[in-house]
Amino acid sequence: MILILLILSSCRTLFPPVVEEKTISTLQSWAYQLQNIDLIELEKSSYDLLVIDYSKDGSEGGKWSSSEIRRVKEAGGGKILLAYLSIGEAETHRSYWNNSWVPGNPPWVGREAITSDGRPTRFHVKYWDSEWEDILKKLVDSTISQGFSGVLLDGCDAYTYWSDSLNRESEVLSMEDAADRMVGLITELSRYARNRANEFIVFTQERTKLLTASRIKDSYLSSIQGVVAPEIFFPGEALIDNPYDPQSDLVEYFKDIRSRGKVVCSLEYLSQTNTGLDRYFQQAKTYGFLPYAANRALDTLRSR
Numbered sequence: 001m002i003l004i005l006l007i008l009s010s011c012r013t014l015f016p017p018v019v020e021e022k023t024i025s026t027l028q029s030w031a032y033q034l035q036n037i038d039l040i041e042l043e044k045s046s047y048d049l050l051v052i053d054y055s056k057d058g059s060e061g062g063k064w065s066s067s068e069i070r071r072v073k074e075a076g077g078g079k080i081l082l083a084y085l086s087i088g089e090a091e092t093h094r095s096y097w098n099n100s101w102v103p104g105n106p107p108w109v110g111r112e113a114i115t116s117d118g119r120p121t122r123f124h125v126k127y128w129d130s131e132w133e134d135i136l137k138k139l140v141d142s143t144i145s146q147g148f149s150g151v152l153l154d155g156c157d158a159y160t161y162w163s164d165s166l167n168r169e170s171e172v173l174s175m176e177d178a179a180d181r182m183v184g185l186i187t188e189l190s191r192y193a194r195n196r197a198n199e200f201i202v203f204t205q206e207r208t209k210l211l212t213a214s215r216i217k218d219s220y221l222s223s224i225q226g227v228v229a230p231e232i233f234f235p236g237e238a239l240i241d242n243p244y245d246p247q248s249d250l251v252e253y254f255k256d257i258r259s260r261g262k263v264v265c266s267l268e269y270l271s272q273t274n275t276g277l278d279r280y281f282q283q284a285k286t287y288g289f290l291p292y293a294a295n296r297a298l299d300t301l302r303s304r
Contacts, residue, residue: 035299043075054083058093069147088155093120128181150201179213190223226263
């Protein structure tokens with residue numbers, strides 16, 4: 001009997017139990033952090049889904065290693081780990097950025113984006129351009145090599161910028177055309193990723209009803225597993241702690257997406273002392289959304 005126990009103990013040491021990754025259908029919580037990332041803190045967290053930057057500082061050398069990503073995914077009973085990719089704007093701190101680039105050179109680089117979130121400088125891009133698409137595909141390849149479960153595609157609302165007649169760009173599209181081109185990019189990136197990793201997960205981040213604006217709705221829905229919905233309960237001009245004012249049209253829009261079997265991750269910019277936190281979490285969960293509250297810089301991991 002002692003010999004049998006010793007053999008079993010040795011087997012557990014040589015062949016540790018495989019930790020299965022969470023599945024989309026079992027998600028109960030999520031978190032979002034793009035700056036000041038501490039992998040040990042992520043490993044210790046109880047979140048099922050985590051969205052982080054694919055690099056510590058945006059550089060090629062700052063990319064997380066496959067072993068680092070694996071440790072986070074296997075911690076705490078398994079986690080889904082998505083890499084953040086901006087597809088509607090080019091970020092100047094990324095390894096792909098060339099400091100000689102200016103609006104119009106290369107032709108797909110637009111005007112500088114006006115932001116107030118404390119993150120690095122960004123430029124609008126003609127996201128339908130093949131050169132920009134090639135850059136994004138290389139980033140997708142990298143996230144697959146690193147071992148990420150999938151990607152969060154941000155900047156999907158850029159179609160509203162390129163359909164604005166006051167954007168002062170060299171090109172203005174119709175709303176439908178701009179939305180279809182955005183859905184086309186999302187669809188192509190999803191197809192490209194799943195040809196290389198068939199379980200690869202794609203989430204989008206949007207709050208301007210891309211599904212409603214596009215004429216190719218089925219393509220959008222078949223390309224994604226979930227969406228991040230920012231500021232639909234506490235919208236406003238302040239960087240944090242805007243008043244509670246649910247946007248009924250957006251709430252209904254994301255309820256519809258949820259009813260189609262997609263995960264809806266709600267994101268609000270609230271301080272930890274905000275008295276509306278409990279109300280927000282309860283209301284979001286009532287709609288079937290997964291709530292998360294953060295500061296706008298997304299530089300800390302909240303405990304709830």
